[in-house]
Amino acid sequence: MTEAECDLLKHCSRGHKFTMVCASITKWALRGEMPIEMRLEFLQHLEKMADQFLTDEVIAIIEPLSKDSFEIVQEARKLGPGKALDVYADKFDVFAALNPSFIEALKRANRGRGYARDYVQELSDARTL
Amino acid sequence: MNSLQETSPGQAFSALTQKQQRYVIALFEAPRSHGAMTFAARKAGYGNANSSRQSLSQMAYQLNVDPKVQAAIAEVSRQYITVMGPHAVRAIKKILDDPKHRDFGRAIGIVMDRVAPQSSTLAVKVEGKIELSARETAQVLERMEQLAAKFSVRLPAPKVIEGELA
Numbered sequence: 001m002t003e004a005e006c007d008l009l010k011h012c013s014r015g016h017k018f019t020m021v022c023a024s025i026t027k028w029a030l031r032g033e034m035p036i037e038m039r040l041e042f043l044q045h046l047e048k049m050a051d052q053f054l055t056d057e058v059i060a061i062i063e064p065l066s067k068d069s070f071e072i073v074q075e076a077r078k079l080g081p082g083k084a085l086d087v088y089a090d091k092f093d094v095f096a097a098l099n100p101s102f103i104e105a106l107k108r109a110n111r112g113r114g115y116a117r118d119y120v121q122e123l124s125d126a127r128t129l
Numbered sequence: 130m131n132s133l134q135e136t137s138p139g140q141a142f143s144a145l146t147q148k149q150q151r152y153v154i155a156l157f158e159a160p161r162s163h164g165a166m167t168f169a170a171r172k173a174g175y176g177n178a179n180s181s182r183q184s185l186s187q188m189a190y191q192l193n194v195d196p197k198v199q200a201a202i203a204e205v206s207r208q209y210i211t212v213m214g215p216h217a218v219r220a221i222k223k224i225l226d227d228p229k230h231r232d233f234g235r236a237i238g239i240v241m242d243r244v245a246p247q248s249s250t251l252a253v254k255v256e257g258k259i260e261l262s263a264r265e266t267a268q269v270l271e272r273m274e275q276l277a278a279k280f281s282v283r284l285p286a287p288k289v290i291e292g293e294l295a
Binding site: 023027030031032033036037043047059060 | 266269270272280282283285
């Protein structure tokens with residue numbers, strides 16, 4: 001992970017971090033077999049996660065949880081629902097390293113913001129140089 | 130009437146005067162249905178030794194149209210029927226014990242109706258229900274596809290049973 005990408009993570013709110021992890025978990029769950037009603041409920045959860053920063057487009061970029069990430073999630077769940085979200089936010093850099101789609105999603109989310117748009121441009125320029 | 134007196138008096142019965150209470154009880158103790166009200170009025174202490182049957186009948190009529198007395202009669206009737214339950218069961222049992230009894234068959238019918246009541250089948254408009262359910266399912270599937278496309282979720286292929294979606 002580059003320094004610029006680390007900065008992106010640093011400037012992301014905790015709420016958005018764990019929401020992104022939750023979206024990834026939801027997408028992972030949707031791969032399995034389940035009744036239609038439950039599947040619809042999971043998809044509607046994804047819809048509820050969207051806001052002005054994490055738009056539908058951003059959530060669409062997020063890939064389902066990888067096997068290694070799933071192990072972290074399982075461990076975090078043992079702490080209880082509230083604490084698990086804290087772990088998702090605290091260890092977001094690990095999740096991002098295991099699932100690069102989080103970084104891509106953050107870049108897309110920041111494009112919508114004025115100051116961030118310039119920052120992302122700087123990142124791109126720095127890479128090309 | 131002993132069995133009735135063993136039960137606790139109800140609210141409507143308790144609201145009556147003692148004389149009225151005696152009248153209500155006496156109605157159930159009358160030996161015949163004809164003249165029962167006159168019998169009850171006399172037994173409850175209405176009128177005097179010289180009162181004619183006609184005057185006692187008028188007194189009984191006045192009592193019978195009193196809503197309080199009517200409520201008490203209804204209440205005592207319910208209690209009476211309840212306490213008569215065991216007697217009725219014993220009577221039916223007695224008939225069932227005697228296959229030669231003329232009402233043996235009827236008694237069996239009464240018991241069987243209560244032990245294994247006849248079930249009736251109600252025809253429901255199944256066609257409409259299925260149509261509605263299928264439409265709802267289609268709507269749900271369509272909604273799921275929309276959401277899945279929106280969030281780039283790859284859904285597993287739907288199960289197909291005998292050429293139809295499960």
